[in-house]
Every structure is written in C-alpha cells, then in structure tokens.
Amino acid sequence: IVGLGWFGMQTVTLIPGDGIGPEISSAVMKIFEAAKAPIRWEERNVTAIKGPGGRWMIPPDAKESMDRNKIGLKGPLKTPIAAGHPSMNLLLRKTFDLYANVRPCISIEGYKTPYTNVDLVTIRENTEGEYSGIEHVIVEGVVQSIKLITEDASRRIAEYAFEYARNNQRSSVTAVHKANIMRMSDGLFLRKCREVAEGYKDIKFTEMYLDTVCLNMVQDPTQFDVLVMPNLYGDILSDLCAGLIGGLGVTPSGNIGANGVAIFESVHGTAPDIAGLDMANPTALLLSAVMMLRHMGLHDYGNKIQTACFDTIRDKKVLTKDLGGNSKCSEFTADICRRIQDLD
Amino acid sequence: MAAHSAVLSMSKIINPFWGGRLGNTVKCCTLSSMQLITYEMLMLQPPPAKYGGRHTVTLIPGDGIGPELLNHVKEVFRFSCVPVDFEVVHVNSALESEDDINNAITAIRRNGVALKGNIETNHTMAPSVKSRNNLLRTSLDLYANVMHCQSLPGVQTRHKNIDIMIIRENTEGEYSSLEHESVSGVVECLKIITRNNSLRIADYAFRLAREKGRSRVTAVHKANIMKLGDGLFLQCCREVASGYPDITFDSMIVDNTTMQLVSKPQQFDVMVMPNLYGNVVSNVCAGLVGGPGLVPGANYGRDYAVFETATRNTGKSIAGRNIANPTAMLLAGCMMLDHLRLYDYASMIRNAILTTMNETRLHTADIGGQGTTSEVVQSIMRNIQSKGPLTTDL
Numbered sequence: 001i002v003g004l005g006w007f008g009m010q011t012v013t014l015i016p017g018d019g020i021g022p023e024i025s026s027a028v029m030k031i032f033e034a035a036k037a038p039i040r041w042e043e044r045n046v047t048a049i050k051g052p053g054g055r056w057m058i059p060p061d062a063k064e065s066m067d068r069n070k071i072g073l074k075g076p077l078k079t080p081i082a083a084g085h086p087s088m089n090l091l092l093r094k095t096f097d098l099y100a101n102v103r104p105c106i107s108i109e110g111y112k113t114p115y116t117n118v119d120l121v122t123i124r125e126n127t128e129g130e131y132s133g134i135e136h137v138i139v140e141g142v143v144q145s146i147k148l149i150t151e152d153a154s155r156r157i158a159e160y161a162f163e164y165a166r167n168n169q170r171s172s173v174t175a176v177h178k179a180n181i182m183r184m185s186d187g188l189f190l191r192k193c194r195e196v197a198e199g200y201k202d203i204k205f206t207e208m209y210l211d212t213v214c215l216n217m218v219q220d221p222t223q224f225d226v227l228v229m230p231n232l233y234g235d236i237l238s239d240l241c242a243g244l245i246g247g248l249g250v251t252p253s254g255n256i257g258a259n260g261v262a263i264f265e266s267v268h269g270t271a272p273d274i275a276g277l278d279m280a281n282p283t284a285l286l287l288s289a290v291m292m293l294r295h296m297g298l299h300d301y302g303n304k305i306q307t308a309c310f311d312t313i314r315d316k317k318v319l320t321k322d323l324g325g326n327s328k329c330s331e332f333t334a335d336i337c338r339r340i341q342d343l344d
Numbered sequence: 345m346a347a348h349s350a351v352l353s354m355s356k357i358i359n360p361f362w363g364g365r366l367g368n369t370v371k372c373c374t375l376s377s378m379q380l381i382t383y384e385m386l387m388l389q390p391p392p393a394k395y396g397g398r399h400t401v402t403l404i405p406g407d408g409i410g411p412e413l414l415n416h417v418k419e420v421f422r423f424s425c426v427p428v429d430f431e432v433v434h435v436n437s438a439l440e441s442e443d444d445i446n447n448a449i450t451a452i453r454r455n456g457v458a459l460k461g462n463i464e465t466n467h468t469m470a471p472s473v474k475s476r477n478n479l480l481r482t483s484l485d486l487y488a489n490v491m492h493c494q495s496l497p498g499v500q501t502r503h504k505n506i507d508i509m510i511i512r513e514n515t516e517g518e519y520s521s522l523e524h525e526s527v528s529g530v531v532e533c534l535k536i537i538t539r540n541n542s543l544r545i546a547d548y549a550f551r552l553a554r555e556k557g558r559s560r561v562t563a564v565h566k567a568n569i570m571k572l573g574d575g576l577f578l579q580c581c582r583e584v585a586s587g588y589p590d591i592t593f594d595s596m597i598v599d600n601t602t603m604q605l606v607s608k609p610q611q612f613d614v615m616v617m618p619n620l621y622g623n624v625v626s627n628v629c630a631g632l633v634g635g636p637g638l639v640p641g642a643n644y645g646r647d648y649a650v651f652e653t654a655t656r657n658t659g660k661s662i663a664g665r666n667i668a669n670p671t672a673m674l675l676a677g678c679m680m681l682d683h684l685r686l687y688d689y690a691s692m693i694r695n696a697i698l699t700t701m702n703e704t705r706l707h708t709a710d711i712g713g714q715g716t717t718s719e720v721v722q723s724i725m726r727n728i729q730s731k732g733p734l735t736t737d738l
Contacts, residue, residue: 149533182518183471243603
C-alpha cells in the first residue's frame with residue numbers, strides 16, 4: 001500500500017505499448033478522469049536500447065520514472081522476432097525483479113462463458129522454476145533443461161500470497177505442486193508454503209496436485225480461491241483460468257516486484273490488424289488499472305470503475321466486436337464514463 | 345522381446361490358422377529367418393495365451409479406490425466368462441524398500457499385460473523413495489500413454505461433441521526424477537528430452553492417427569521458452585509429420601492450448617506432447633468430458649501394456665464408501681481385452697457399460713447421479729446377461 005503523494009495525487013508511470021496500446025491507454029485515462037481518481041499519469045516508452053557494455057536495457061528515463069513512482073500500468077508490447085533483444089516482458093521483469101504475477105479471474109456478468117461464478121486468483125512465481133532458461137545439449141540428441149527452485153524465492157512468493165489473501169479478504173490459499181514426482185524441488189516449494197502458512201492462521205491453507213487442480217477446475221471452478229504455484233504451473237493455470245472467464249481480452253494482471261514496485265498490465269497481444277481503427281476493447285487494461293487502484297488502497301475508486309465497466313458489459317448495448325457487439329472503443333469508453341458520473 | 349515369447353510367436357506365424365485381422369501383414373518365414381519378422385508384427389502381437397486359450401494378466405490393486413474397482417472388474421469378467429486369469433500382486437506404498445514394486449514389474453514382464461490401480465506416493469517420505477507408478481512406467485519402458493476423451497451422450501457436461509485422442513510421452517521429460525540440491529536452499533530438477541524418445545512418441549502418434557482415420561495431429565509444447573528442450577521435441581514431430589502427408593500437423597503452445605480447451609475443445613483431434621504437459625492436458629480433457637471416473641487410459645511399450653484409469657487418481661476420500669465410478673476401470677479392462685484380441689468380449693462389456701451410462705442413466709455421484717458402485721455394476725451385468733451369449737448366474 002503506497003501513501004498518497006503531493007496534493008493527494010499519486011503519480012503512476014504509464015507505458016501505452018504498441019498496436020492498440022495507445023488507444024486503450026487513452027480510454028483508461030478518460031475513464032479515470034471521469035471518476036476523478038487522484039492519479040497523475042507519466043507516459044514513458046520502454047523500447048529496448050543497448051546500454052554501456054552491450055547489454056540490452058530499458059531507457060534510463062523509464063527506469064527512473066518507475067523507481068520514483070513505484071507503480072506502473074502497461075499496455076501490450078510487441079516482441080519483434082529478429083530484433084536481437086530479448087522479449088520486453090522479460091527485460092522488465094529482470095530490471096525490477098518482478099517476482100509475483102497475480103491474475104484475478106472473475107466471471108463477467110454479461111459476457112457469457114460455459115463457466116459461471118468464477119472468482120479466483122492465481123499467484124505465480126515469476127523469476128525461477130522451469131523458466132530459468134538454463135538448457136544444455138548433453139550429447140547429440142539429448143537435451144536437459146534445468147528447473148530451479150530456491151528457498152528464498154519460494155518463501156517470498158508464499159508470503160506475498162498470504163499477504164494478498166489477507167488484504168483482499170480471501171479465505172483460503174491452495175499450493176499447487178507435483179511433489180509426488182518432483183520430490184525435492186516441489187517438495188521444497190511446498191515446505192516453504194507450509195512454513196509461511198503457520199504465520200497466517202486466519203487463512204486456510206491446502207495443497208493440491210497440479211493434475212487434480214486441472215481436473216477440478218474445468219468441472220467446478222467455484223471451489224478455488226487463491227492459488228499459489230511455481231512458474232510453469234502458474235503459466236498454464238493462469239491461462240486456463242483466463243480461458244474460463246472469456247480469454248485474455250478481459251483478464252487483468254499484475255506483477256509485483258521487490259522494493260515495492262508493481263506493474264499492472266493487460267496480457268493480450270498488440271492486435272496490429274485493428275490498431276488505430278477505434279475497435280479495440282479496453283476492458284483488460286481497465287481491470288488491470290482497477291487492480292492497481294486496489295493495490296494503492298484506493299478501493300472506492302476501484303469499485304466504482306469496476307461496477308461501471310461490468311454494468312456496461314451486462315447491458316450489452318455498446319459492446320466492442322470481440323465481446324459480441326459492433327460498437328466503437330470510444331462509444332464503449334463513453335458509456336462507462338457516463339455510468340461513473342451517474343454513480344456519483 | 346524375450347526369447348521365449350519370440351519362439352512362441354514364430355510358431356504362431358507358421359501356424360496357418362493364425363492371422364485373422366492381421367493376416368495380411370504376415371510374411372511367411374522359416375525358423376531360421378527370424379529377421380524377416382516385420383516391425384508391424386512385433387508391435388501387434390499380443391502376449392500368447394498359454395494354457396487352454398486363457399490369458400494371465402497381472403493385477404495391481406494399488407491404494408484408495410483401486411482395490412474395490414478392480415474387484416468389480418474381476419466380478420464382471422467372471423460373470424461374462426472372459427478367459428482371463430488375474431495374478432494379483434500387492435504393492436505396499438508405505439514401505440521404503442522397492443521389493444514390492446520389483447515383484448510387480450517381474451510379474452508384468454512374465455505376463456506381458458497388466459491392469460492396475462494407482463499406487464499412492466507419500467511425499468512426506470524422503471525424496472529417495474520414488475513414485476512407484478513412475479518406476480513401473482520407466483522400468484518397463486511404457487513410452488506411450490494413450491487416452492481417448494469422448495463426450496458421452498448420457499453425461500451432462502458444459503461442452504459437447506468432444507473427441508480428442510491424447511498421446512503423451514510417458515518415460516522422460518519432467519518425470520526423469522533427477523534432482524539434486526547443489527547448494528543448501530537451491531534445488532535443481534532436470535528435464536530430459538531425447539531425440540530417440542521424441543521420434544518414437546511422434547511416430548506412435550502418427551501411426552495411431554492413421555490407423556484410427558484421424559486427420560490432424562497437434563503437438564503441444566513450450567518451445568518459445570524452453571528453446572532447446574521443447575524445440576527438439578517439436579523438431580522431431582515435424583520430421584515424423586513429413587512422412588505422413590495425409591495427416592495435417594500443427595503445433596500450439598501449452599498455455600494457449602489450455603485456454604482453447606476450455607472455450608472450444610471441439611477443434612482438437614489428436615494431440616501429442618511431452619510428459620508434464622500431457623499430465624495437464626489429459627486432466628483438463630478428462631474434466632471436460634465428465635470427470636475422472638469415465639475415461640480409461642493405456643500405457644503401451646514395445647513389449648508390455650498396462651491399463652488403468654486415465655487420470656490416475658487414488659481417490660482416498662471416496663475409498664470404501666461404494667460411491668466410486670467403476671466406468672473408467674471397466675473400460676480400461678475392455679481396452680485390455682482389445683489388446684489381448686478378445687474383441688467380442690470387449691465390445692460386449694463395453695456396450696453394456698455404455699447402455700447403463702446413456703440409456704438407463706444410472707449414474708454415480710461424481711456425474712450427478714445417486715447410484716452406488718454396486719448398483720451400476722449390477723446393472724452392467726444385467727445388461728450383459730440380456731444380450732451376451734453365455735454368462736454364469738447373476
């Protein structure tokens with residue numbers, strides 16, 4: 001929770017991104033203005049540049065802005081195929097040590113999927129695990145990938161998960177693992193989760209195998225609350241849960257780093273085919289911005305904006321194309337702004 | 345292949361009455377030219393029926409609901425006069441020594457075919473005590489885990505018309521059980537992908553797709569992150585795909601796959617993947633068609649075959665309460681009968697199961713009904729009696 005700054009306004013670094021990024025970012029800014037949220041936006045670009053020593057890094061003014069403001073909102077970033085630099089998401093993650101990826105998945109009334117009443121949060125360890133990138137060719141035709149699990153990272157993510165559960169009035173945390181097969185690595189992760197759970201007796205702690213979670217998730221997702229897991233399982237499960245509520249176009253996401261840094265983002269692609277045509281759906285970025293408000297302690301504004309957004313979708317009168325309607329992005333945004341003003 | 349069974353199979357080839365469905369793949373050869381035995385013949389040979397036309401199959405009850413469900417399988421088989429005898433081998437999962445599982449493996453080597461329940465892995469024991477199920481699979485080199493998920497008309501699910509075959513590499517990948525703690529607090533777990541095994545499983549997938557008349561094979565991977573490991577797997581799949589031009593091949597990243605599975609599962613046909621993704625995808629698909637109680641699974645190796653439920657659950661919480669769904673285990677038994685080439689018995693029992701599921705609609709609690717396990721089994725046996733040729737008294 002970050003305290004309010006000068007004049008009660010909090011500055012947030014905004015990274016519009018590529019493709020439909022700029023238009024959905026301006027939609028979010030308009031909605032925040034209508035809600036009179038105490039947020040001041042500082043726009044920055046994070047296209048990778050080559051720093052001293054030949055290492056790729058994000059521009060220094062972007063880094064300085066993030067370090068100062070601590071909170072960021074990011075649109076979709078293009079990962080060029082033959083650019084030579086690593087993916088931008090990877091670069092941001094390394095630069096700010098973003099160790100926790102949080103994805104709340106809540107069913108959106110009005111956007112019907114086969115699954116109803118989904119209300120769960122996936123918290124994924126984002127720095128190590130199967131994505132450590134350590135691979136070797138041992139002999140011709142035999143490849144080994146190393147999955148790294150450390151005590152510190154496991155403890156850190158478990159602590160974050162329980163803190164999140166407590167701050168957001170969640171009743172249970174489930175650790176997802178495969179300790180029957182990966183005895184030492186997932187065993188270590190599980191032990192750390194159990195240790196941290198001892199300090200949070202008000203929250204129920206359970207453990208479940210990855211396959212059991214997958215099996216139960218597609219049959220009855222309402223039984224899950226907060227899920228915490230290592231990197232690969234988190235990647236698969238968070239996308240699975242996004243699929244339950246309607247896909248990446250309506251799913252918010254937040255990355256929490258060490259030193260209080262937090263970057264909230266939309267996880268869909270840049271959609272270059274509809275960029276600039278006022279057809280984009282700003283819901284994912286908007287819900288991520290709502291997550292950001294809650295992280296900053298501004299729950300009232302967050303709830304107001306979320307209610308207005310869900311009401312607009314439930315009403316079905318001005319939906320963008322991907323939600324099944326044929327309105328423009330600006331019309332969708334204007335409708336949400338109107339509802340916010342009506343709520344006041 | 346053991347010399348004993350090779351000699352027996354040779355005698356079968358020479359026997360002019362051998363053949364039947366596979367007659368056209370037989371090459372006539374003499375005892376001195378065993379090299380002429382084609383790959384197809386070696387693959388499709390079931391273990392020979394030793395005495396009086398009866399097969400012996402190893403039965404491993406396992407833990408949880410395994411013992412009771414396998415008892416029901418024995419009951420149904422005896423009722424239908426299936427010529428199969430079960431050699432029961434118990435594996436105690438609470439013991440640290442590996443004698444039990446080694447006995448089971450020896451029994452399976454002897455008989456060639458097994459039907460098993462899931463053996464529990466107590467992960468509070470030391471990490472050197474490895475998963476018994478995994479030990480079984482790797483020792484017998486059961487490299488292909490095959491699962492066929494089909495929507496059943498009598499079961500209520502959110503998605504309809506699902507028909508997916510999942511072929512999962514069963515011996516390597518993340519399940520290599522190679523872990524070490526190099527520094528205190530830092531654990532490394534090795535995921536091994538080899539060219540040979542990837543080619544083998546891809547070849548199995550394409551051959552199965554062709555045999556079943558399927559048009560599309562999708563490889564599931566995460567090669568954008570694990571460039572060398574999954575990259576090798578994908579490359580092997582592509583190589584094999586080039587030899588099957590009649591079958592479309594495409595690939596999909598695993599997180600996108602799970603998202604597509606919960607929104608549009610009808611787009612998938614045959615899927616092939618390494619071990620861990622197979623675990624996730626097969627459980628998701630089993631959940632989509634109605635749950636763990638409905639889908640049977642098979643583990644095939646070059647010489648052995650082990651049949652079990654697809655999602656390999658122990659079901660501790662429902663053990664002993666007569667509420668478990670016997671369908672998956674019974675269908676696994678039917679798959680085993682198909683493997684032993686006792687096709688008539690297999691289809692008789694399978695039809696009875698599907699009739700109970702779809703027409704009589706006698707369902708257990710996991711698919712929303714109120715029947716008990718014994719009621720479902722009795723209904724299946726009544727069905728067999730009314731339609732089958734010869735049964736013992738009910």
